[in-house]
Amino acid sequence: MNVWFRDLAMGARFAVTGGREGWVRTVLTAVGVGLGVALLLVTTAVPNAIGARDKREDARTDLRFSVTQMPKADDTVVVAMADTEFRGTSIRGRLMQPEGDKAPLPPGISAYPKPGEMVVSPALARLLGAEDSALLRDRLDARIVGTIGEAGLTGPAELMYIKGVAGLHPTGYPVERIDHFGNAPEPEPLDPILLLLTLIVVIVLLMPVAVFIATAVRFGGERRDRRLAALRLIGADGRMVRRIAAGEAASGALLGLLVGAGVFLVVRQAASKLELMGISVFPQDIDPAPALVAVVAFAVPAAAVAVTLFALRGVVIEPLGVVRTAKPSRRRLWWRLVLPLAGLALLYPMLGQGNENGEFNQYMVTAGVVLILVGVTALIPWLVEAVVTRLGSGPVAWQLAVRRLQLSSGTAARLVNGIAVAVAGAIALQMLFAGIEGDYTKATGEDTERAQMTVNVPASTETSTLTAQLQQALAKTPGVASVTPPLTSAGVGEKPHDANEGASFTSGSCAALREVAKLPSCKDGDVFAVRGASYDDSTDKLAKPGTTLYVDPGYDKVKGAAVPFKVPAGLKDARPRELPTGGDRGGFLVTPSALSEAAGATMSGDLYLKLDPSNPDASDEVRTAAAQFGPLINSHSMVAMERVGRFDSIRTGLFVGATCVLLLIGASLLVSQLEQLRERRKLLSALVAFGTRRRTLSASVLWQTAVPVALGLALATAVGLTLGAVLLKMTAQTVAVDWASVLAMAGVGAGVVLVVTFLSLPPLMRLMRPEGLRTE
Known part of the structure; x- marks a missing residue:
């Protein structure tokens, strides 16, 4: 154990006492790891943040949709x-x-x-x-x-x-x-497909973070290997140098934990000023669970050591140099294919499951998707190597880039691993969202051609007067094109309380009634029975001349007004018409002079409005104008389609998480790019000293980034389409590809890389100065 501690401590000292080169390498590693750790800590805090929001929402619950009303008291x-x-x-x-x-x-x-x-x-x-x-x-x-x-x-x-x-x-x-606030009803559990969607979102968002952490701990790999070769020269054996490498990687990862914790605290403190997709949280809500923090604190250094030792498996560190500098052996393909194929094998038994055919095994889904996405990182080095070895001649910038890629294709592949994983997961998720969106999107039935807003006036003794006044005011409101004549409505039954048969009871002018029914003819004083309406079996039973009905009957323990209304002998028949709000309305239609004042006091009023599309504030003008007539007047904007709230919540969570991951991708790529340029400082300076134009070198750096990115995005697209097709089959959906979305996802990934490349050009210019040839 003493030997182990000694070697690990020596590696840790190399990380912090190697002069400027050592410090820069360690800082770059710490920053790369720290950014990933910060996002992991934020992710582990998400359950607590959601729980804190839900707890406050529950504590303020007030309206309970009660049928009965409690009596007035000193504590109500x-x-x-x-x-x-x-x-x-x-x-x-x-x-x-x-x-x-x-x-x-x-x-x-x-x-x-x-x-x-x-x-x-x-x-x-x-x-x-x-x-x-x-x-x-x-x-x-x-x-x-x-x-x-x-x-x-x-x-x-x-x-x-x-x-x-x-x-x-x-x-x-x-x-x-x-008499109290709180005690919200228990939410319904997520259905299997939404649960699957949530699980995939979490995996897709966290996988790029893990890939970037694994990439960050390998910064300065070539210089480290040369240093370990020097240790072999003074007597260290192979196991000792691997322990030293492990100590160096662990120390960089531990420093990265500290950097990540600092970034997390800064982000946590700034949380109150941030709002993403309508979601905001208080700083104290972002409180990671101690167990999850412990997992991150242990997993990151452990992963750093594991990745370092895995990277050294193909590098024989000998006293006279590093075998890495010789022509590397060709990478093998077979074991790289095992990972995605194993992932597909885990997902295969769940094809066709979903809301009606059973739940998904969360462990198999997680393992399967992770293996497929990890397979992307395993296949990219092989693909880049296989392609760049076949690239031919071209301009000087192209030749410099190709030669560099041929000598270190693994380094170039690591640069795009995170982007490729993010794009593959995003394409699969986009396909899954598009495939199941129809199941969670429904038509409201509202006819937005006939009206764009409705205004409802609650029942009161002044409803008729108030509705008429409101119609006149809204007709003069900026942004309102037209307002229908007012309608008032209530329920009607054959008994004043607990009626067995109930129907709709609507009053308005002939012009207003024609909005809800097809009338044969109409004049003031007419009464109509609307026959043939959907879900209306009571009108035919109640529409018998001479029968006394009761407007606004009471139900259960709720006392209604129960105003009597006698069906007149001259009752006319009408046919239902589609309402602007969707569906149709049966029951009775009554013109104003056939309605008693007492019955009118039990009815609520409705107005349908058409808006001027050229006025962006039209709906706000309507709401403000309606509010002048009473605080309980409800204004509703009509929409043709609406989605299930939980589906939208998951999509919002994806957008919020994707924004954070994209920021991490950009920052980490920039750090990786700077590290690669720093490694090649002397080479760049030497090329400039020999007369190579700076423009040529800049173009070569761009090509060195563009070629691996293009290959990585092509592979990511193929894997993403495959995974998306499997996920759609798992949810029993038809496999369809929205190519515009696929290209958009690949374009976003390429755009991030291009932005990072251009941001790295100023440091590149500084590295091409002759001073870069100095050494000691």
Whole structure:
């Protein structure tokens, strides 16, 4: 053991006491490893960050979709949902009316705002203070008396307000009486396909990180081997030099852990100022689990040692030099093919499974995908070597680049390993997303040609008057092209309470009623029964002249108005028409003079709006104008298609993670490129001294990067398409390739490499000075 410790310690000393060359090599290794470690630490903190957000979301849960309403008490509060949007960004809003001194406080505030006052999140306070937010200020129209604390927000960028009001009456969702906050219902578990998607996203995002860490610990490999050869000359044996190499690699990795921890702390502290794809977190949320931190702290140095020893397996370090300088033996292909084939074999038994045919084995999926992606890193060195040995003559820059690639194709391959793995995984994921998107995307049925927004007025004694006034105001609102005549509606049954048969009851002018049904003829005073509507079996039973029906009957323990309505003898038949909001409506249609005032007070109002597409703020103008008539008036933007929320959440997580990985790829590639240039400093200076033009050398460096990148991206595309096809077969989807997305993924990878190459040109120019020939 003493011998082992002595050799490892000697390697560690070489890492930090080798003069400027040793320090630069160690710093480059530490930076490369540190960037990967920082991203790993952020990744290990993701579960805790999501858990902290969910916990705060759960603690502030208020509306519970209750059928029955609890009685008023000293410890109750009436809460109404008043969510809105501003320029496409959602704003969470609540109207609150405490009913006693013991009313529970929502998390994040110390006292309820009084009527006409509100408390807001810090992000909303900043937005309201912006010069171009006049529409939002007019809409919320309350005096800000405080801010909501972190306990009441999911993240620092969340837009939220709580407004104090008076006169709220609980009528069921979205206005309810509660006596505590919290206790959100348990979320449904992910279905097998979404679980598979989540697993693949995690693997694809973490694999490039592991590849970059493995690449970083091999910085300065050629100089290290020459130094170890010198140790053999003074008596060290092969095992000793390998232990010394292991100590040097471990020390660089440990320093990288410290760098990574520092970068992580900086990123953690800046988290409150960052927002990616609508997701923001507080710094304290980014708290990695101790067990996962321990795994990273152990795995990174262990991987560094393993990679170093694996790299030395083909290098015989002898006293008179390194056999690496001789013509290397050709790389073997067979064992490199074993990895992806083994991965495919692990995935094969799960073909055709999914939501209806059983769950996927997470361990087999993980192992299979990892083996396939690792196979990319194993195949690239063979592919680069096989191609560059056959490259012929050309311009001077091309010949310099080709010769360098022929002498050190392994180094060039390592440079693109991370990019290739990232692109292969991204292509496979893109195919999987595109293949299953149809299962998680559904048509809303909303006809965005007939209308782009709806405005709903809750039931009250003033609904008819308010809806008519709102129609006139909206017709004059900037950005509104047209507004349909107002419609009011409620339910109707054959009994005043717990009716067995129920139907829709709609009132409006003849022009308004023609929006929801096909009328034979119409004049004020007519009543129609809409027959043949979807999911309506009650209208035919209720539409008998002389029958007394009840508008707004009560159900369970909820007391309705139950206003009697007698079916007239002159009842007319109508046919259903597709609604702008989708579907059709059966039941009864009543013109204004046939409706009693008491029945009208139980009905809610609806308006359909067409917007001017040339006005980008049209929807915000509508919301602000509607808010002037009451805080509970709901404005809804219509969309033709919508996706399942969890599918969108996974996609958002992918984009956030991919952004971080791309930043890591760019930074690590730049470090790798600088390390390669530093290794060739004397050679570059000598070529310049012999008269080689700097432009030629710059072009040769570009070719040295472009050739391996092109080969790596070609291989990554092939592997990505294969993996994507297998994943689609696993989810029982038809295999289809979106070539535009595939080319875009490959283009992004190539773009990152080109940007890094151009960033490395200024250091390259400095390295080509004659001073680079100095030695000691």
